[in-house]
Every structure is written in structure tokens, then in C-alpha cells.
Amino acid sequence: MKSKQQTVLSLHNTGSFYKRKRGVFGEPFWAFKDISFDLYQGETLGIIGRNGVGKSTLLRMMAGITKPNKGTFVNYGYQVSLLSLQLGFIHYLSGRENAVLSGMLMGLRKKEVKSKMDAIIEFSELGDFIDQPIATYSSGMVARLGFSVAFQVDPDILLIDEVLGVGDAEFSQKSAKVMQDKIHSNKTIVFVSHNAVLIQQLCNRVVWIEEGISRVEGEPESVLKEYHQFLHLA
Amino acid sequence: MTQKLDTLFRYSELIIYKTYADLKAETERTYLGFLWWIFEPLLYMSVFYVFFELLLKQGTPNYVPFLLIGLTAWQWLKSCLSHGAETILGAYGLMQQVFLPKVMFPIILVLTDTVKFFFILALLLIFLWGYGYSVGITYLALPVVLIVQLLFTMALVFFLAAIVPFLPDLRFVVENILLALFFMSGVMIRGDIVPEAYQQYYYSNPIVIIIESYRDILMYNVWPNGSALLIIGIISLIGIWLGTRLIARFEYIYPKIMV
Numbered sequence: 001m002k003s004k005q006q007t008v009l010s011l012h013n014t015g016s017f018y019k020r021k022r023g024v025f026g027e028p029f030w031a032f033k034d035i036s037f038d039l040y041q042g043e044t045l046g047i048i049g050r051n052g053v054g055k056s057t058l059l060r061m062m063a064g065i066t067k068p069n070k071g072t073f074v075n076y077g078y079q080v081s082l083l084s085l086q087l088g089f090i091h092y093l094s095g096r097e098n099a100v101l102s103g104m105l106m107g108l109r110k111k112e113v114k115s116k117m118d119a120i121i122e123f124s125e126l127g128d129f130i131d132q133p134i135a136t137y138s139s140g141m142v143a144r145l146g147f148s149v150a151f152q153v154d155p156d157i158l159l160i161d162e163v164l165g166v167g168d169a170e171f172s173q174k175s176a177k178v179m180q181d182k183i184h185s186n187k188t189i190v191f192v193s194h195n196a197v198l199i200q201q202l203c204n205r206v207v208w209i210e211e212g213i214s215r216v217e218g219e220p221e222s223v224l225k226e227y228h229q230f231l232h233l234a
Numbered sequence: 235m236t237q238k239l240d241t242l243f244r245y246s247e248l249i250i251y252k253t254y255a256d257l258k259a260e261t262e263r264t265y266l267g268f269l270w271w272i273f274e275p276l277l278y279m280s281v282f283y284v285f286f287e288l289l290l291k292q293g294t295p296n297y298v299p300f301l302l303i304g305l306t307a308w309q310w311l312k313s314c315l316s317h318g319a320e321t322i323l324g325a326y327g328l329m330q331q332v333f334l335p336k337v338m339f340p341i342i343l344v345l346t347d348t349v350k351f352f353f354i355l356a357l358l359l360i361f362l363w364g365y366g367y368s369v370g371i372t373y374l375a376l377p378v379v380l381i382v383q384l385l386f387t388m389a390l391v392f393f394l395a396a397i398v399p400f401l402p403d404l405r406f407v408v409e410n411i412l413l414a415l416f417f418m419s420g421v422m423i424r425g426d427i428v429p430e431a432y433q434q435y436y437y438s439n440p441i442v443i444i445i446e447s448y449r450d451i452l453m454y455n456v457w458p459n460g461s462a463l464l465i466i467g468i469i470s471l472i473g474i475w476l477g478t479r480l481i482a483r484f485e486y487i488y489p490k491i492m493v
Contacts, residue, residue, distance in 0.1 A: 018490055018492070019490075022400070022491055022492055024400060024487060024490060024491055025400075060330065060489065063332070063333065064333045065329065065330065065331075065332070065333050065486070065489050066486045066489050066490060067486040081332065082331055082332065084331040084332060087328070087331050087332065088252075088328055090255055090256075090259045091259070092258075092259040092262035092263055093255055093258060093259055093262070097255060097258070100251065101251060101252065101255050104247065104248045104251055104252075105248065105328070105332060105334070106332060107244070107332070109244060109247065110247055110251060133262065
């Protein structure tokens with residue numbers, strides 16, 4: 001890793017809460033309460049932690065969907081998005097129309113999606129089915145389309161929540177492969193998981209979150225070692 | 235500045251495509267597709283025609299055109315309000331995944347319902363011409379009345395859509411308020427039937443003004459009350475601005491609501 005890298009996002013003692021009643025009324029409960037780290041240009045940052053420690057809520061804040069309730073979160077002018085599959089898909093529309101709609105919802109312009117349509121059709125292996133309503137697709141076909149569209153969206157910073165590959169066995173391997181290539185490339189990526197093996201494989205740096213607090217940050221090996229020690233003690 | 239403009243274009247494009255997608259999805263759900271946008275109001279209007287013109291044979295001359303104009307305008311408002319109330323609440327899943335300006339959702343709904351309204355309006359005009367009314371110079375004012383109603387509807391829908399996520403129970407109240415409004419808005423009755431003492435209150439209802447404006451144009455060939463329409467238009471614009479502000483105020487709160 002280069003020593004002088006540009007900071008793209010920076011979190012300083014950030015916390016975010018929901019409220020007991022409908023999420024907005026009553027007593028607050030903190031999804032995460034004290035998380036600090038910086039994200040640098042071109043790196044793959046892993047976030048590890050057990051279920052329910054606020055990882056997804058944290059990603060949502062980083063994507064600009066919600067705001068922190070405490071601390072400071074700074075985005076130095078980059079486009080951040082969450083990898084979301086089948087976003088906004090409508091059952092009765094064709095694969096092509098859903099690809100356009102989904103791509104536009106994720107921030108592409110219509111002409112951009114259209115120019116990427118051939119790549120989407122090819123990667124999803126849908127062929128002529130692209131003009132059939134997705135109601136007629138098998139769930140595997142919908143998953144393939146969903147992934148192929150999401151993969152075409154190219155934000156400055158990509159946030160990935162657990163899922164790498166989707167669909168049936170074969171496509172799952174193929175999609176996980178291109179995803180890993182993307183992660184290994186020079187893209188800035190935040191990868192959230194509780195799978196230590198994947199984190200170790202993919203990330204340059206890891207933040208471990210426990211009970212809504214960022215406990216340790218650093219080289220994957222040392223952070224994961226501490227994480228495992230903790231799990232065995234817990 | 236150019237970035238802001240770019241964002242505006244991007245969202246406008248998205249709103250238009252989503253409107254198209256929603257309309258298309260609706261037509262794909264049935265065998266007859268978009269023909270239902272014509273058949274449904276046709277059936278609806280026939281019921282009134284059979285009941286009032288053939289069965290009741292009641293005294294008021296030209297009651298059927300009078301009623302159908304009222305119903306057409308009312309249905310547009312009603313469908314926007316009852317569907318629009320749930321738009322932000324209904325977009326909950328989407329807003330968890332990606333940042334989108336929430337005001338988009340009520341706009342899309344008003345647009346889809348407005349497209350469907352135009353089919354009904356066309357049908358109404360054909361009926362009126364067949365009934366013996368003709369196109370007069372006052373038709374020039376028709377677009378103005380349509381725009382005023384659109385603005386008025388948007389203002390109300392924005393407020394409703396903004397509040398319903400916090401008070402989902404409101405949805406049940408809305409239907410009943412709409413029923414009460416239906417009776418108070420001159421859809422079925424003439425203004426001069428209202429007792430003298432209540433006339434002032436009756437005419438402070440913008441929907442009354444709007445519906446009577448349509449009748450002035452389409453039936454009586456007289457110019458509608460311009461100053462009243464202007465006031466409604468201005469108040470509606472202020473309402474739209476406030477409603478947009480209200481929704482923007484909760485922009486980052488809505489995704490935290492648990493449905």
C-alpha cells in the first residue's frame with residue numbers, strides 16, 4: 001500500500017439511532033454509536049463484525065441515505081453507492097425496461113444504460129428473453145439480470161453488503177469472479193461481511209466493529225486475529 | 235451550478251421513465267390493457283346516465299352532462315389524493331437502497347393519474363359534443379383551469395404524502411374525508427341550491443370553484459371566474475413550495491421509518 005493516499009470518506013465518532021416506535025418516535029436505540037475510520041482512494045476496506053452490530057446501517061449512512069445522529073461524517077465529493085440487486089424491478093415489464101429503470105434509479109442516465117445494454121444482455125446470458133416480461137423468468141434469470149445491471153453501475157465508491165455472487169451455481173461463480181476482479185482493481189470499495197476468509201482474501205485493510213463501536217483497525221491479518229480471539233472468548 | 239442542473243435533469247428523466255414504467259406495468263396486468271382507462275370511466279359514466287337520465291327522469295335539464303363534468307374533475311383529484319397519500323410510505327424499500335429525493339414519489343403518482351385522466355377527459359368531451367354542446371371561444375380557458383387543478387392537487391398530495399409515513403392510520407381517515415368533500419364540492423348539486431347563509435362558505439372551497447369553471451366553459455360557454463382561479467393557483471404554488479420543504483425536511487428521516 002502506498003503511504004500517501006487521498007482520503008475519500010472520513011468518519012469521526014459517528015453514531016446513528018433508530019427510535020422504538022416506527023423508527024422515529026419514542027426512545028432512541030443506537031444501531032451504532034462510535035465509529036471512526038478513514039477510507040482512502042483505491043483501497044478495499046473490509047468491515048467485519050457479528051450480526052446486528054450496525055454494519056448495514058453504517059453502509060446506509062456512508063451511501064448518503066441517512067445522516068449520522070452524532071459525530072461527523074465527511075464525503076470529500078465522491079459518488080457513493082450501495083450494490084443493490086434488482087433495485088426497483090417491476091414484475092410486468094420486460095428485462096430491457098427493468099434494466100433501464102434499475103440503472104436509472106442507481107444513478108445512470110438513460111442513454112448510459114442503453115449504451116451498456118449489450119454488455120448487460122451478454123453477461124446475463126438472457127438473449128432474446130431480454131424483451132420478455134420478467135414475470136416469465138425463472139428466479140435464476142431475474143438474479144442474473146439484477147446482477148448484470150448493478151455491475152454496470154460504476155460509482156466512485158462501491159459499498160458491498162455481504163453478497164458477491166448470485167444465482168445458480170454456475171452464474172454464482174461467474175458473478176463472484178467479476179466482483180472479485182473489480183475489488184482487486186483500483187476501485188475504492190467497502191466490503192461488509194462476517195466471513196473472515198473472504199475479508200482476508202479481498203481487503204487491504206479491515207475495521208472490526210463490535211457493539212456499534214469500531215474496536216480495531218489495521219492490516220487484515222492482525223485485525224482478524226483479534227476478532228477471532230474475541231469470538232472464542234465471547 | 236452545472237452540477238445542480240445536471241442532477242435536476244437526471245431526476246426529471248427518472249421521474250418520466252418511472253411514470254412510463256408504472257403506466258406500462260398497469261396495462262400489462264390485464265388483457266385489455268390501456269383500453270381499461272377508457273372502458274372503466276365509460277362504465278362508470280353509463281351507470282350515472284342510466285340512473286339519472288333514463289330511470290329517474292328528474293326535472294333538472296341537462297343534469298347528466300352537469301354531473302359528468304363534476305365527476306370527471308372529482309375523480310382526477312380523488313385518485314391522486316387517495317393513491318398519492320401512500321407514495322412515500324410505499325417507497326420505503328427503494329429508499330433503503332439508494333438516495334432519491336422523496337418528493338419524486340408523489341410527483342410520479344400525480345403524473346400517472348393525470349395521464350389516465352386525459353383519457354377520461356377526452357371521453358367526456360366527445361360525450362358533450364355528441365349531447366349537443368359545441369366548442370366555444372371560452373375553451374381557451376380550459377388549459378388554465380386544468381393547470382390550476384393540477385397545482386391544487388399537487389399541493390395537497392405533497393402534504394399528505396409527507397405526513398402519512400409518520401401517521402399511517404391517516405390513510406383510513408383520508409377516504410372518509412374524501413367522501414365528505416365529495417358532497418361539499420358541488421359535484422352533484424348547483425351552487426344556488428345552497429342556502430344563502432352558507433353560500434360564502436360553500437364558495438370558499440377551491441374544488442367548487444374549479445368544478446364550476448369547467449361547467450362554465452364546457453356547458454354555458456362563459457368565462458370562468460379568473461380572479462378566483464388565480465388566487466387558488468397562487469395559494470397552490472405556495473402549498474407546493476411548503477410541501478416540498480416539508481418532505482425535504484424529513485429527507486433522511488423517512489429511510490429510518492420501520493414499516
